[in-house]
Amino acid sequence: MCGIVGYAGSAYAQDIILDGLKRLEYRGYDSAGMAVLDGDRLQVRKRAGKLARLVESLTGNSLPGSLGVGHTRWATHGEPNETNAHPHLSADGRIAVVHNGIVENASQLRHSLEAEGIVFRSGTDTEVLAHLIARHYAGNLPEAVARCMREAEGAMAICVVMQGQGGLMVGARRGSPLIVGLGDGEMFIASDVPTILSRTRRVIYLEEGDICTLRRDRCDILDAAGAPVERLVVEVTFDSAAAEKEGYPHFMLKEIHQQPSVVSHQILTYAGDRGGHISLPGLIPLYERMESLNRIVIVACGTAWHAGIVGKYLIERFARVPVEVEMASEFRYGDRVLDDRTLVLLITQSGETADTVEAMRMAKRSARCTLAIVNVEGSTIAREADAALFTHAGPEVGVASTKGYTSQLSALALFALDLAGKRNVLCEEELCVWLDRLRAIPDMMERCISRRDAVRNCARKPVYRDALHAMFIGRGFGYASALEGALKLKEISYIHVEGYAAGEMKHGPIALVTDALPVICIATRDAVHSKMLSNMQEIKARGGQIIGIVSDGDTAGAELCNDVFFVPECPAPFSPLLAAIPLQLFAYYVADALGRDVDQPRNLAKSVTVE
Ligand code: AGP
Secondary structure, three states, X not given: OOEEEEEEOOOOHHHHHHHXXXXXXXXXOOEXXXXXXXXXXXXXXXXXXXXXXXXXXXXXXXXXXXXXXXXEEOOOOOOOOXXXXXXXXXXXOOEEEEEEEOOOOHHHHHXXXXXXXXXXXXXXXXXHHHHXXXXXXXXXXXXXXXXXXXXXXXXXXXXXXEOOOOOOEXXXXXXXXXXXXXXXXXXXXXXXXXXXXXXXXXXXXXXXXXXXXXXXXXXXXXXXXXXEXXXXXXXXXXXXXXXXXXXXXXXXXXXXXXXXXXXXXXXXXXXXOOOOOOOOHHHHHHHHHHOOOOEEEEEEXXXXXXXXXXXXXXXXXXOOOOEEEEEHXXXXXXXXXXXXXXXXXXXXXXXXXXXXXXXXXXHHHOOOEEEXXXXXXXXXXXXXXXXXXXXXXXXXXXXXXXXHHHHHXXXXXXXXXXXXXXXXXXXXXXXXXXXXXXXXXXXXXXXXXXXXXXXXXXXXXXXXXXXXEEEEXXXXXXXXXXXXXXXXXHHHHOOXXXXXXXHHHHHOHHHHOOOOOEEEEEEOOOOOHHHHHHHHHHHHHOXXXXXXXXXXXXXXXXXXXXXXXXXXXXXXXXXXXXHHHHHHHHHHHHHHHOOOOOOOOOOOOOOOOOO
């Protein structure tokens, strides 16, 4: 996934573009570049590596001009070097393009262009777009972009500037997000809202197929059919400070600490501070179908898929509706049997994950009901799903999802309880009891965070910090926590980590247990607690180094551990909300002790908007 930002106005474009790229760097950081028009002179600067390299190249050697585009890259086609960095130019150097997405038919188009004598400079699919636009240009840049979009296949958001166009830039979106910012005598284009929030709060979320032409004082939009269209201008409410570190060394640590208030605010929003009433206004479009539902298919990726496993256990536990959980990348290419009593529930923090977007569209094409549990309002999934339940976690910048995950868990708990009430499986009094138990969770999360020093001291021990492999195991709700804890540690420390259902140990994984293998056991008190203790005894007997996530006061469990992170005792259905905290902190402190780039781990991006 890459980040795009464009500016047309009267200020110094380079500085505005750099500020935007700094806010976009979480989307990809293999390379960065910009193209700036100074009158009729188009200049390009790009560097491989982090944005700091580009900033360094501009120090004392800046690019004058008040119109330009910038890009930060997560490489899909072509290695992450300076040649492959965006922007890419047409053969005559007059057209510059930045792009987020994948041109699926790039190789065919490249061969066709090469047959016309075009000599490619890079190994990217994006350069094909620059040459296509040049091929189609006959005096009207938006028209040339439209023809290019019709010929190129795949998901893409692009922004184009050209010499001799008198201060205009053109943007287009299909399958990747792109927004327009309306300033005072200046216009912006960007991959997301926080990128331009310091300059304007008035935004337009471009729709699929839209092509916009921006000058400093006007915005013209054509829809997918090429007809002029007026899009809704939205006044954005959240503030740009929310997307800053606020004194924490990393966004991830800040976002871990935000979780109790995020979950508390969400519960208050949807269920108040007392009683058994739940109000999920986003679900109103589904209400008349909720009662006839006889199956739910949860579809998601990564951490959101782990939340989906918890969601399955919650919905089946409370509402007694059968639930399947699918990885979006499998679901979208599978030949699934869905009928009109099936609800497809998409879980996604960004609302832009390519596989989840296409899974939703596939479900809608077969006329199934789709509900999104999503954080980013205005995102593709939030706008296209039949209904949306917002997690209200605020911007999550750290690539490793933390508050995005726990806010999904609390939203799933509220959804499951609401469904149970609507299906008369739980009465108002029972709902009140369960909601009061859920309302107590944020304080317990706060207590887990207050115990961070014990986690940090443990994470710094060489037996864990320097481990080459590790394993996380759990049962029931603890199984999902084990999967999520494994992913957290894996993606930011680069240690090879596996998450397993503890009951599976004897079916193979226990062969890996030695005194060099840390095994993190989710062993909070629940119906399968004694089974977990048996697993831990078997691991201990073989020399495994056990870190236990154990309920306060559970001395039997603690005795089996080399190190233990205590969490307050809570009802099993809500235990993943507590277990997540020490698991996130453990991953964070191990990665930090290893000197990893915690907020921007190698090879990853915050939202995977390409397959
Ligand atoms: C989680 O820490 C990862 N960053 C990743 O697995 C993420 O959860 C996944 O890409 C799904 O993203 P989404 O929730 O924005 O759809």
